[in-house]
Amino acid sequence: GNSVTQMEGPVTLSEEAFLTINCTYTATGYPSLFWYVQYPGEGLQLLLKATKADDKGSNKGFEATYRKETTSFHLEKGSVQVSDSAVYFCALTSRDGNNRLAFGKGNQVVVIP
Amino acid sequence: GAGVSQSPSNKVTEKGKDVELRCDPISGHTALYWYRQSLGQGLEFLIYFQGNSAPDKSGLPSDRFSAERTGGSVSTLTIQRTQQEDSAVYLCASSMGGLRETQYFGPGTRLLVL
Numbered sequence: 001g002n003s004v005t006q007m008e009g010p011v012t013l014s015e016e017a018f019l020t021i022n023c024t025y026t027a028t029g030y031p032s033l034f035w036y037v038q039y040p041g042e043g044l045q046l047l048l049k050a051t052k053a054d055d056k057g058s059n060k061g062f063e064a065t066y067r068k069e070t071t072s073f074h075l076e077k078g079s080v081q082v083s084d085s086a087v088y089f090c091a092l093t094s095r096d097g098n099n100r101l102a103f104g105k106g107n108q109v110v111v112i113p
Numbered sequence: 114g115a116g117v118s119q120s121p122s123n124k125v126t127e128k129g130k131d132v133e134l135r136c137d138p139i140s141g142h143t144a145l146y147w148y149r150q151s152l153g154q155g156l157e158f159l160i161y162f163q164g165n166s167a168p169d170k171s172g173l174p175s176d177r178f179s180a181e182r183t184g185g186s187v188s189t190l191t192i193q194r195t196q197q198e199d200s201a202v203y204l205c206a207s208s209m210g211g212l213r214e215t216q217y218f219g220p221g222t223r224l225l226v227l
């Protein structure tokens with residue numbers, strides 16, 4: 001079946017630091033890959049997506065590249081801000097999964113001024 | 114409105130009672146999904162509607178859960194004889210319906226079963 005694995009535990013870092021959140025997946029066929037973000041007290045929002053191998057999704061300074069050879073979709077941002085504090089979820093959809101989203105556990109990111 | 118809306122925002126109920134949760138998808142979106150977000154299980158798929166096709170109910174955790182979508186638009190998720198383990202945030206999402214289309218989420222209904 002389809003599954004997404006995110007690195008364990010919250011991430012705490014200082015403002016302007018470099019952020020990486022690892023995401024690997026298992027899926028049949030060719031999934032589409034997503035990062036969703038949930039800001040405190042708000043609903044899930046799409047941050048970025050990539051629908052085929054080697055595609056790079058980007059938004060708000062965040063980037064992630066669809067790596068088929070390593071089945072990964074790691075999220076990166078070069079210089080985080082306090083306003084980036086949120087929970088980040090990696091997810092995928094696939095033809096075999098009837099387009100349902102399979103989510104990782106999420107990572108709480110806390111940016112300290 | 115421009116986005117997916119859900120009601121109520123919060124619902125507190127007693128164990129054994131039935132609850133109904135409502136979702137209004139984005140206008141024109143043919144696909145509608147229900148998910149559940151809980152501390153122990155993370156984000157789980159519940160049910161999927163696509164146009165006039167039979168819904169994919171494979172994610173519903175028990176036969177106490179059911180959902181319908183009337184007129185291809187509004188959906189209602191019903192939980193009968195609620196249990197404490199049903200406490201969670203219930204999220205609705207909609208999309209254009211294609212296999213790679215982005216799903217847009219509503220704000221969720223926070224359900225607490227006492």
